[in-house]
Amino acid sequence: MTMLLSIQNLSKAFGGLEVVRDLSFDVQEGTATALIGPNGAGKTTVFNLISGVYPVTSGRIRFRGSDIVHLPSRYRIKHGIARSFQNIRLIPRLSVIDNLLIGQHVTLKRTLDVLRPFRLVRGHEWIRAARAELSAFGLSEYADEPVDLLPYGVRKRVDLIRATLSSPSVLMLDEPAAGLNASETRELHSHLDILKGRGVTLLVIEHDMHFIRSICEKVVVLNFGSKIAEGSFEQVRRDEQVREAYLGVEQAA
Ligand SMILES: Nc1ncnc2c1ncn2[C@@H]1O[C@H](COP(=O)(O)OP(=O)(O)O)[C@@H](O)[C@H]1O
Numbered sequence: 601m602t603m604l605l606s607i608q609n610l611s612k613a614f615g616g617l618e619v620v621r622d623l624s625f626d627v628q629e630g631t632a633t634a635l636i637g638p639n640g641a642g643k644t645t646v647f648n649l650i651s652g653v654y655p656v657t658s659g660r661i662r663f664r665g666s667d668i669v670h671l672p673s674r675y676r677i678k679h680g681i682a683r684s685f686q687n688i689r690l691i692p693r694l695s696v697i698d699n700l701l702i703g704q705h706v707t708l709k710r711t712l713d714v715l716r717p718f719r720l721v722r723g724h725e726w727i728r729a730a731r732a733e734l735s736a737f738g739l740s741e742y743a744d745e746p747v748d749l750l751p752y753g754v755r756k757r758v759d760l761i762r763a764t765l766s767s768p769s770v771l772m773l774d775e776p777a778a779g780l781n782a783s784e785t786r787e788l789h790s791h792l793d794i795l796k797g798r799g800v801t802l803l804v805i806e807h808d809m810h811f812i813r814s815i816c817e818k819v820v821v822l823n824f825g826s827k828i829a830e831g832s833f834e835q836v837r838r839d840e841q842v843r844e845a846y847l848g849v850e851q852a853a
């Protein structure tokens with residue numbers, strides 16, 4: 601198995617407050633890793649450090665063996681480090697297809713191409729790829745709908761397709777099921793299952809234990825910025841510190 605991402609002694613402080621503390625873990629290519637922990641544990645900050653939104657305070661982030669901590673965010677994206685955000689980043693008035701095409705531009709090498717009007721590339725392989733992908737996930741009927749008219753669960757999955765069309769090396773998802781109802785959550789999870797089956801490497805912040813157990817080979821548990829456990833779902837579930845972090849007051853009672 602290839603080591604795709606290696607987080608080594610990563611720390612991040614905002615002002616005097618250390619919100620990620622000496623964190624280390626690895627992500628193997630083709631696997632799904634869950635990053636879990638109570639609210640405020642530092643999970644989103646870890647994603648922001650990996651994607652380059654914030655500079656690290658100390659530590660290394662190795663991607664395919666090279667330290668990327670000094671690489672600007674846009675280069676990390678070009679190297680295949682993709683993420684979705686808690687807030688969907690689609691352009692509301694544009695159609696699903698147009699949103700997917702805009703997403704494709706991040707993989708382009710020349711800035712000039714980004715400025716080229718989309719209409720000129722109609723019929724391009726991207727359009728075929730985008731339509732094929734919508735079809736693979738059962739979303740063809742929405743292809744030409746403006747994004748703001750779609751149900752929230754569908755928008756989420758379009759956002760996911762946008763992120764995966766460029767064949768990222770690793771996809772980071774921050775609470776992808778947040779705000780979804782039960783059936784939308786099931787659809788999202790089967791969407792992720794399909795991606796996993798294709799060999800996409802996933803790093804997921806997620807609370808749904810059933811999902812984590814069924815899809816993630818590894819779970820990393822954060823509490824107050826520090827890793828308190830790492831292992832299979834069953835291993836971390838049995839871990840005393842993890843139980844305390846989650847149950848806290850209840851368990852003491
Ligand atoms: N840009 C920032 N400036 C200051 N503090 C921040 C910033 N981002 C996050 N924090 C703080 O870092 C801690 C961890 O936040 P976060 O990574 O969002 O946690 P989680 O995603 O696990 O809920 C919180 O105390 C939060 O207030």
Ligand SMILES: [Mg+2]
Binds near residue numbers: 643644645
């Ligand atoms: Mg968060």
